[in-house]
Amino acid sequence: MIVPSAVHLFAGPGGLEYGAGLPGVGIELDPNAVATRLAAGLPTIHGDVTRYGPADIPATVLTGGPPCQTFTVAGNGEGRAALDTVVGLAKRMAAREDVRADLDRIADPRTGLVLEPLRWALQAADLGRPYEAIVLEQVPQVQPVWNAYAEVLRAEGYSVATGVLRAEQFGLPQTRRRAVLVARLGGPVALPEPSRRPYRRGVAQEAGDARLAPWVSMGEALPDRGPFTVVSNYGTGGDPKNRGRRSSAEPAFTVTGKISRNRIVGVDGRELPRLTASEAGVLQGFPPDWPWSGGDIPQQCGNACPVSLAAALALAATTP
Template sequence: MASVDLFAGPGGIDLADRAIGIEWDANAVATRVAAGLPTVHGDVRDYGPADFPEATRLTGGPPCQTFTVAGAGSGRTALDGIVSAARSMAARQRVSHVFEDDRTGLVLEPLRWALAAVDMGRPYETILLEQVQQVQQVWDEYALLLAAEGYHVATGVLRTEQYGVPQTRRRSVLLARLAGPVVLPAPTHRPYRKGVSQAEGDPGLLPWVSMGEVLDRPVPFEVISNYGTGGDPKNRGRRTSFEPAATVTGKVSRCRIVDLGGVEQPRFSHAEAGLLQSFPADYPWSGKDVAQQIGNACPPLLARVLHGALSATPKPASALLTAA
């Protein structure tokens, strides 16, 4: 089976799937090319399923800037309009809604592609979408609309540290497939909680992964975040190397790093920031705005388990009860 990835970025989702990625940003395209990933340099709005007739899987992570709490929030205020537009699309009606920020409407593109494929008589066998958690309302609406087209759908907010990513990052995901039921992947690692030891928690799960375990630094360190927490720029977040990183954003290279005595240390390199997103240490970051590429990417480890969930056959409830 072949896949097409919308808003493909530098390759977070595609490392697990080798999808043909559509990406408009020249810098992310440069990284993809250097990594050997199949790439179309263009705008997803200019393409559709007919342009990729061999693709049987659809994946995508639409731009999050207007939805994230770190942004101005025009996408969050437009959620009702997005849901209304999605319903019109599913009814095969013309959508006339105009959004304040052009990027907000891009969250509707995966639905356009999915419905177009259905109307062509070649529906995608699986669909994988991920975004910031503020988009959960949209994915929940998509679930209803895709179910009406014959899909089995699961949606929810996942914590990346529970899948081995050395970073606390919440992502809203949608998994859909035609062949049968699908469920969100079960966590493999314990959730991180401030002040709770790595050794504490469910013994059936692995401990979360700390920054110090994946970064080759000579001394323990503390990261002082480059952005405010809770919307207050005066409230700087702090994490030690014995903890997972906070959410990696496009401003990751601005984070200050000090040793435990307060002495300034080198800031994160691109390779280190990539490792915190679970990219390989030797990933060939290219072009400009590399920090932004990294911050916008889907962690490959998370993508891998999501692809696995779409490939797995969920056990019926009776089997689970018997196993217990």
């Protein structure tokens, strides 16, 4: 049997593994994301992560981006309300307690999925085949869970670093904050150092730390569009009076599954065609010809791990 170098949990349309450059196999339940993965030639198991484990798929690297809907500010909030419970369950898992019944009692089953990568990591260790490196990413609200992971993994012999990173500082033409975890056996690990300046509204692109490159604008990523303005209701609570606006000379708002609802307005005020699947993918770091397939492509794109951030995380986790 050929052992894959990585197993990618909640693999989505392939952002993390494509960016990380780690061949292996991805597990994904959503048939739409599976369609995109297969079109992109990514080895895929169409199934539920909870029904598999490291005994089924040996690998040397573990990556994952569990579902964020119950943790994100735009979601239902059940994950945020259950944070203390989830952190407590992580500590019990470290003691090798069976917490499945407790997970079943959490109102939204998606919340408990944030502990799946930990289950895989601990089971791999118990099999005598611990992962050499681990890369995880999620919305910032999950940072307390990653901190709990760090405590558990350090007791298992890992060096671990966690924190919240800004995707535009890693070359993404989009502002997006992500809670991340990188871990490595057999050597120290640290979060990747940003290569670009953070975006600040009203601060010129060329201003700031001269040691860092400028952030990337939408216009630079989508040069064929010409100048435009994005009108978005992201983060406004749906109040039309609070709709956010960013010009093509700025990074995009965080790409979510609602990106196709954003209006695109030309410099003369005319309504322009809305972002295509390819353009939304480019804002997430995918190449323009990524073969988006299946349905609900905006949601696939919004759920994906930013490609350039994935590359930086993988390099930090796997380079001695």
